[in-house]
Amino acid sequence: MLKHTKSLLTFSLLSTLLVGCGGGGGSGTAQTPDGVRINLTASDKGLVTASTDTGRLVGHNYTHAFYGVWVDDSKQVRELRFQGTETPRHEIPTSGSATYYGNAVRLDSVTNEVLTDATSRINVNFGRKTVDGEITMPGLRRDITLHEGRLNGASYSGQASVLMNSEGRYDGKLYGPNAAETAGIVRFGNNPDLDTAFGGKRY
Known part of the structure; x- marks a missing residue:
């Protein structure tokens, strides 16, 4: 079930659902261009997707890294991203x-x-x-x-x-x-x- 607020979006998906730089541990937190923050560290691993205020974020979430794309609802604006806990x-x-x-x-x-x-x-x-x-x-x-x-x-x-x-x-x-x-x-x-x-x- 997706829990969505303007300041924080934590997405938890069924494992069967296809599916820059974050702080803290794991994949960190991603902020999309429409102002939604997504806690990737607390999200499921694998191919994940989450609806945001004016679009959706789709990508692969690993234990230490995330890579994917945010696309707005018109599919005219996109933002590619990768982030995670950098190896010392x-x-x-x-x-x-x-x-x-x-x-x-x-x-x-x-x-x-x-x-x-x-x-x-x-x-x-x-x-x-x-x-x-x-x-x-x-x-x-x-x-x-x-x-x-x-x-x-x-x-x-x-x-x-x-x-x-x-x-x-x-x-x-x-x-x-x-x-x-x-x-x-x-x-x-x-x-x-x-x-x-x-x-x-x-x-």
């Missing part, structure tokens, strides 16, 4: 590598609905301090390649591309103890319809 620099491994598997979220220009079933794979080489990966989109939508970028502490960034468009850039962070999770956003300045929030858990 002293907990970032200095050797070895890890792969993070998860999902990606964006407002789909084909259906004009929030797309939640894209998948993401993020590779981190802690020794070389590099990051790369791929976001695999469903159907005939173009997959996004995250080209090799740099890891600096818990933050990373690099160039991104899709078929016939190499103007993208991604930014992300590592979250939780020992860099257990990651989340980020890829943006295309020349085509915002491709902008996507992504994340994953370490394996």
Whole structure:
């Protein structure tokens, strides 16, 4: 059941429902552009959605990170976001590598609905301090390649591309103890319809 006030929205969803930077523990608190605050730390984990005053927030909520998109009721205004409890620099491994598997979220220009079933794979080489990966989109939508970028502490960034468009850039962070999770956003300045929030858990 959703409990909604102007100052605080805590959403609790059935586990079967498909489904920047927060403070405190867990995924923190998100404030949407229409002024609603959402306690992500107290919310269910997995794919979640919550109605706000003039729109809805949809995304993947992990133990330490959240990534998703807020879309207004007219579906003309959107805000991609990622947030969580950043991994302290002293907990970032200095050797070895890890792969993070998860999902990606964006407002789909084909259906004009929030797309939640894209998948993401993020590779981190802690020794070389590099990051790369791929976001695999469903159907005939173009997959996004995250080209090799740099890891600096818990933050990373690099160039991104899709078929016939190499103007993208991604930014992300590592979250939780020992860099257990990651989340980020890829943006295309020349085509915002491709902008996507992504994340994953370490394996």
